[in-house]
Amino acid sequence: MKMKRFFGKLVRVYNKIIHSNLFLQILSLILGIVVWFSIINVVNPQNETVVSVPVEINMEGSIPEHYGLSVLTTETEPLYATVRIAGSRTNIFAFNSSEIKAEVDLSSVTESGGYSLNINVTSTDDNLEIVSVEPSTVFLEFDRIITRSFDVNLNFEGEVADGYVMTESQVYPRTVDISGPQSVINNIKEVYIPVNISGKTEGVTATSDIIIVNEDGNLTDRTFLTISSENVSYSYNIYYRKTVPLTIDRRNNISGDESSYTTVEIIPETVTIGGTKSVLDEITEVKIETPIALESITGSSQSYVFNLPENENYVYLDNQEMTASVTVSFDSAVRTRIYTLSRSAIENFAFVNLPEGMTATIASSSIQIPIRSLSSYLNMLSSSDITGTIDFSQTNDSGQYLVNIQINEEMPYGVTQRIYVDVDLS
CATH class of the missing domain: 2.170.120.30 (RNA Polymerase Alpha Subunit; Chain A, domain 2)
Incomplete structure (x- = not known):
């Protein structure tokens, strides 16, 4: 009996729902959605x-x-x-x-x-x-991407001031590596820095960006290039220039003056030096530091090679080897003659700086003195014209002493060998 009443109640609820407006609205919405999805997937997929x-x-x-x-x-x-x-x-x-x-x-x-x-x-x-x-x-x-090294050049434009010279230019780094398309790299003609030196009197140290030009002389497109250093340092010196004679002294270090019958040939005869104008205005010559020892020359001439003197006030502009060739020649009439002085002549030598209270006695029986001069003078010279001086300032013992030879006559000459005598001191 209870079950019958439950189903009767359920039928009444159902009839009420299906005959209501809300039910019909919900059912219409569901059917519309189904139809919309059907159109999307079937009618217009x-x-x-x-x-x-x-x-x-x-x-x-x-x-x-x-x-x-x-x-x-x-x-x-x-x-x-x-x-x-x-x-x-x-x-x-x-x-x-x-x-x-x-x-x-x-x-x-x-x-x-x-x-x-x-x-x-x-x-x-x-x-x-x-x-x-x-x-x-x-x-x-x-x-293809390739890499090449290029020298960095300094391209100078213009001229320095009159009387001056530009020299000793440097650039760092000296080369740059450039990577890029093969067609571009192989068409590079030059890498350089333009430097204007018009009217300049002093050197410069600076930095600058490099310029790259192609074979047509146009700037190279750097779009695809990689450059090891686009900015480089450079420097150059500008000097006042002056040309002066190159000279050298010559002397006989034993005794005499032989300059009148010797000639000196120097190659080069002149040198061009560079420095500040105020310093170079005071310089009239460049003298080779080592004088020629005439007593050491045994023949009619002798050649030498000397280094040019270094000087902090100037540089050499035209002599890269920094050397000079020097040839000394004697007059063709020059002769050497041996003069013998006896004991009596030697005993007349003068003594200087002899210690007080001491007596000097010549022990040598004779000496031979080689004297060089023009033959005309040698023909007039005799042993009696030759004198000597012995200096005792260096020692006060008996032994050999150097003799300073002099000639009484007014004539050019040179003693070619050092002369010693035996002296007893008491």
């Missing part, structure tokens, strides 16, 4: 969308890489292609841009040059169709 995709240039393992080529590009931002895709509304709705890949087709690149290359677009979703790609091609240039 395809839809399209547009997406922007970055274009990849993958050189790794590519044909151009195999041929040693590199792509030349200055783009810092990636190239994008606009891709139109089609698919069901459901697939389009679920689409993610990472499922689309755009890549340049490099298969035709086998040598240097410019190429118009296709952009290949693929999708990992087989339910999507690639409708169009814009742009569909891209122009790229390829070349």
Whole structure:
């Protein structure tokens, strides 16, 4: 009996619901949604969308890489292609841009040059169709990348002030390494720094950017170049210039003056020096520091090679070897004659600086003195014209003492050997 009453109540509720307006509204909404999905998926299943995709240039393992080529590009931002895709509304709705890949087709690149290359677009979703790609091609240039070293030159423009000279130019680094496309590197003619020296009287130390020019004389495009040093240091000196004679002293260090019958030839005869004008105005010659010892010359002439003297006030501008050749020659009438002085003549030698209270006695029986002069003078010279002086300032013991030989006659001469005598001191 209870079960019958429950079902009767359930029937009354059901009849009430299906005959209400709310029920009819909900039912209409559900049927509308079902019909809408049916239209989307059956009546009009395809839809399209547009997406922007970055274009990849993958050189790794590519044909151009195999041929040693590199792509030349200055783009810092990636190239994008606009891709139109089609698919069901459901697939389009679920689409993610990472499922689309755009890549340049490099298969035709086998040598240097410019190429118009296709952009290949693929999708990992087989339910999507690639409708169009814009742009569909891209122009790229390829070349081999090489490195070469180039000297950095200083290109001087103009002339220094009158009376001055520019010298001793330097640049650091002396060379630069430049890497870039082979076609550009092989067309480089010169790397240099322009330096204007018009009217200058002083040197300069400075830095400057290098200039790179090609074989046509035009500036090289540096777009794809890598340069080891674009800024270099350079310096140069400017000196006041003066040409002066090169001289050397000659003397007989034993005794006599032989300058009147000797001649000296110096090669070069003059030297050009550089320095400040105020200093060079006071310089009238450059003298070789080592004088010629005439007593050491045994023949009619003797040649020497001397280093030029160093001086902190000037530099040599025209003598890179820093040497001079010197030849000393005697007059053809010059002769050497031996004069013998007896004991009695030697005993007349003068003594100087003899210690007080001491007596000097000549022990040598005779001495022979080689004297060089013009033959006309030697013919008039006798042993009686020769005197000597002995100096005891260096020692006060018996032994050999150097004799300073003099000739009483007014004549040019030279003693060619040092003369010693035995002296007893008591």
